[in-house]
Amino acid sequence: xxxxxxxxxxxxxxxxxxxxxxxxxxxxxxxxxxxxxxxxxxxxxxxxxxxxxxxxxxxxxxxxxxxxxxxxxxxxxxxxxxxxxxxxxxxxxxxxxxxxxxxxxxxxxxxxxxxxxxxxxxxxxxxxxxxxxxxxxxxxxxxxxxxxxxxxxxxxxxxxxxxxxxxxxxxxxxxxxxxxxxxxxxxxxxxxxxxxxxxxxxxxxxxxxxxxxxxxxxxxxxxxxxxxxxxxxxxxxxxxxxxxxxxxxxxxxxxxxxxxxxxxxxxxxxxxxxxxxxxxxxxxxxxxxxxxxxxxxxxxxxxxxxxxxxxxxxxxxxxxxxxxxxxxxxxxxxxxxxxxxxxxxxxxxxxxxxxxxxxxxxxxxxxxxxxxxxxxxxxxxxxxxxxxxxxxxxxxxxxxxxxxxxxxxxxxxxxxxxxxxxxxxxxxxxxxxxxxxxxxxxxxxxxxxxxxxxxxxxxxxxxxxxxxxxxxxxxxxxxxxxxxxxxxxxxxxxxxxxxxxxxxxxxxxxxxxxxxxxxxxxxxxxxxxxxxxxxxxxxxxxxxxxxxxxxxxxxxxxxxxxxxxxxxxx
Amino acid sequence: xxxxxxxxxxxxxxxxxxxxxxxxxxxxxxxxxxxxxxxxxxxxxxxxxxxxxxxxxxxxxxxxxxxxxxxxxxxxxxxxxxxxxxxxxxxxxxxxxxxxxxxxxxxxxxxxxxxxxxxxxxxxxxxxxxxxxxxxxxxxxxxxxxxxxxxxxxxxxxxxxxx
Numbered sequence: 001x002x003x004x005x006x007x008x009x010x011x012x013x014x015x016x017x018x019x020x021x022x023x024x025x026x027x028x029x030x031x032x033x034x035x036x037x038x039x040x041x042x043x044x045x046x047x048x049x050x051x052x053x054x055x056x057x058x059x060x061x062x063x064x065x066x067x068x069x070x071x072x073x074x075x076x077x078x079x080x081x082x083x084x085x086x087x088x089x090x091x092x093x094x095x096x097x098x099x100x101x102x103x104x105x106x107x108x109x110x111x112x113x114x115x116x117x118x119x120x121x122x123x124x125x126x127x128x129x130x131x132x133x134x135x136x137x138x139x140x141x142x143x144x145x146x147x148x149x150x151x152x153x154x155x156x157x158x159x160x161x162x163x164x165x166x167x168x169x170x171x172x173x174x175x176x177x178x179x180x181x182x183x184x185x186x187x188x189x190x191x192x193x194x195x196x197x198x199x200x201x202x203x204x205x206x207x208x209x210x211x212x213x214x215x216x217x218x219x220x221x222x223x224x225x226x227x228x229x230x231x232x233x234x235x236x237x238x239x240x241x242x243x244x245x246x247x248x249x250x251x252x253x254x255x256x257x258x259x260x261x262x263x264x265x266x267x268x269x270x271x272x273x274x275x276x277x278x279x280x281x282x283x284x285x286x287x288x289x290x291x292x293x294x295x296x297x298x299x300x301x302x303x304x305x306x307x308x309x310x311x312x313x314x315x316x317x318x319x320x321x322x323x324x325x326x327x328x329x330x331x332x333x334x335x336x337x338x339x340x341x342x343x344x345x346x347x348x349x350x351x352x353x354x355x356x357x358x359x360x361x362x363x364x365x366x367x368x369x370x371x372x373x374x375x376x377x378x379x380x381x382x383x384x385x386x387x388x389x390x391x392x393x394x395x396x397x398x399x400x401x402x403x404x405x406x407x408x409x410x411x412x413x414x415x416x417x418x419x420x421x422x423x424x425x426x427x428x429x430x431x432x433x434x435x436x437x438x439x440x441x442x443x444x445x446x447x448x449x450x451x452x453x454x455x456x457x458x459x460x461x462x463x464x465x466x467x468x469x470x471x472x473x474x475x476x477x478x479x480x481x482x483x484x485x486x487x488x489x490x491x492x493x494x495x496x497x498x499x500x501x502x503x504x505x506x507x508x509x510x511x512x513x514x515x516x517x518x519x520x521x522x523x524x525x526x527x528x529x530x531x532x533x534x535x536x537x538x539x540x541x542x543x544x545x546x547x548x549x550x551x552x553x554x555x556x557x558x559x560x561x562x563x564x565x566x567x568x569x570x
Numbered sequence: 571x572x573x574x575x576x577x578x579x580x581x582x583x584x585x586x587x588x589x590x591x592x593x594x595x596x597x598x599x600x601x602x603x604x605x606x607x608x609x610x611x612x613x614x615x616x617x618x619x620x621x622x623x624x625x626x627x628x629x630x631x632x633x634x635x636x637x638x639x640x641x642x643x644x645x646x647x648x649x650x651x652x653x654x655x656x657x658x659x660x661x662x663x664x665x666x667x668x669x670x671x672x673x674x675x676x677x678x679x680x681x682x683x684x685x686x687x688x689x690x691x692x693x694x695x696x697x698x699x700x701x702x703x704x705x706x707x708x709x710x711x712x713x714x715x716x717x718x719x720x721x722x723x724x725x726x727x728x729x730x731x732x733x
Binding site for chain 2: 118119122123126127130132147179180181182304305306309310313
């Protein structure tokens with residue numbers, strides 16, 4: 001049967017079992033929106049800004065392991081979406097972004113709402129396409145979904161000129177796809193896995209360091225089995241939180257710039273390090289030269305060969321899909337029946353417990369001013385550690401990562417790679433669409449929340465009962481902290497003046513607002529917000545917090561992991 | 571160290587910009603880049619001359635392989651290979667220089683492919699250093715224009731880059 005391009009787009013999305021498309025209509029996608037109007041197999045979520053559409057689709061994917069789908073118009077629709085796309089790209093989130101383009105004959109003529117979408121997005125997508133013939137449309141969309149989800153996942157953009165959506169051709173959706181230029185590895189190399197097992201069994205001061213790859217590939221269970229079998233300490237990166245249960249005794253907390261003392265020290269002083277789905281980035285290991293000063297043998301498992309030996313030279317590289325590789329590792333371990341040296345391990349754990357004794361996350365909650373850490377701790381208690389937590393970017397993000405103990409994967413949704421302020425609220429929306437019964441809280445700050453505050457309107461339209469925890473310190477807190485530590489207390493442009501009354505703002509959008517100013521009110525307010533009374537409400541909780549609170553421990557940029565600044569003696 | 575990297579890439583619109591964009595985005599060095607379709611019109615062959623430490627060259631190879639359109643990547647300089655570059659140089663050829671230019675073209679086994687009363691165009695192929703040597707042998711004030719293609723490379727013997 002002959003279908004128009006617009007009908008083909010809709011049919012392809014249906015074939016891919018898409019549940020939600022996050023988007024915003026405009027001139028060049030009108031045929032697609034028209035066809036969407038005539039179907040009810042998937043729903044469209046109209047956001048208030050294209051950036052939020054991509055963030056929402058991104059969190060939908062992160063919290064469900066399905067592919068997030070967005071639809072935006074040409075020109076400004078695309079440029080607005082770019083921040084969202086780059087955010088997803090840095091954190092390897094599988095998305096398919098459909099963008100409208102001016103009609104084929106107008107391309108290059110500086111037409112109204114024209115931009116070079118493929119050119120602008122090329123550096124921040126896994127791949128992109130410009131469809132030049134309606135006959136290529138179905139196969140291109142099939143490729144887009146295939147590329148987004150396989151190998152190291154990532155966003156794929158398909159740019160569709162308006163005339164293509166109105167031309168007809170025969171429709172057949174390909175069932176499978178093969179590409180001679182793209183064949184991601186799945187199984188790890190047997191010989192390398194054997195070497196890794198040997199090295200793990202020889203370890204005296206071992207360390208397991210895991211990242212976002214564990215979450216993305218659903219390898220948490222495999223990781224837990226491996227860690228339990230070996231009895232080794234585990235640390236997670238910011239992106240990897242939830243990959244190993246935070247309440248487990250083998251867990252040392254997050255590592256990196258704001259990691260725990262014990263995690264960073266163990267990272268620096270271990271003799272065998274196994275990196276699983278992590279990429280040794282600058283916020284994680286600090287200065288690579290300093291990291292390399294202490295010699296240790298490194299096993300690195302990752303789906304992306306280019307992540308291996310990029311910043312840190314490794315001894316045993318293993319390219320493959322994490323669940324497959326970890327399974328093979330475990331099988332070999334079982335077959336060998338070997339165990340790591342129990343005496344050496346006991347000494348190592350003793351050392352780690354000493355480091356733990358520093359209690360590097362301690363802080364003091366007085367009677368007068370609310371400490372931001374305290375709010376997160378109470379949030380953890382009241383939600384039973386079982387909520388989906390999204391965050392924005394800054395101090396509040398680090399406190400959420402440090403004080404909310406994630407026991408399950410896909411519960412912690414934040415922008416780790418790009419560090420995009422403004423993701424928190426659209427992320428919470430996306431999570432809720434993917435998990436319609438879940439408790440969803442967005443930990444944010446008065447700076448970040450204002451970068452996508454318009455989404456309060458979308459949240460109202462779709463009745464999303466998100467709980468917003470606004471840690472309001474009237475400062476761009478992380479900027480202020482760096483200015484305090486590195487720029488002689490000169491707080492250049494980091495004070496947030498003329499803030500709105502967030503309670504009234506929430507009410508204006510039809511939500512519930514609360515202002516909390518005293519430590520004693522923190523717990524009751526949270527209890528109320530999460531109670532049955534507000535089951536269907538978005539509650540905006542504006543916590544007025546300590547203006548001088550800093551995130552500790554802190555490894556200054558360019559310094560080594562063991563050179564931590566700890567909280568002032570309390 | 572200097573490396574010659576050969577790539578087979580899907581002959582799609584924008585293929586070149588994916589490669590050149592990768593080099594600039596990751597601050598990789600690029601000395602020359604040549605590209606043209608192969609005998610199979612759906613594939614382009616690219617030769618890139620780059621330099622960097624072993625770690626950098628390893629990253630270049632890996633990052634190129636990561637591009638969805640790239641089918642194969644080979645570092646030709648890892649083994650025996652042949653490299654050639656084509657140069658066209660327009661020189662002033664008047665008076666006693668006319669004879670001298672002819673001699674230089676002959677010495678470097680170039681060919682004169684265009685002649686006017688006052689100019690020659692010399693065509694020359696060879697390694698980059700041979701072309702450099704030829705240019706060095708000509709009085710600079712007589713060189714009116716040069717155009718070079720950049721290096722094309724191919725492995726010797728049984729080393730074959732093909733799908």
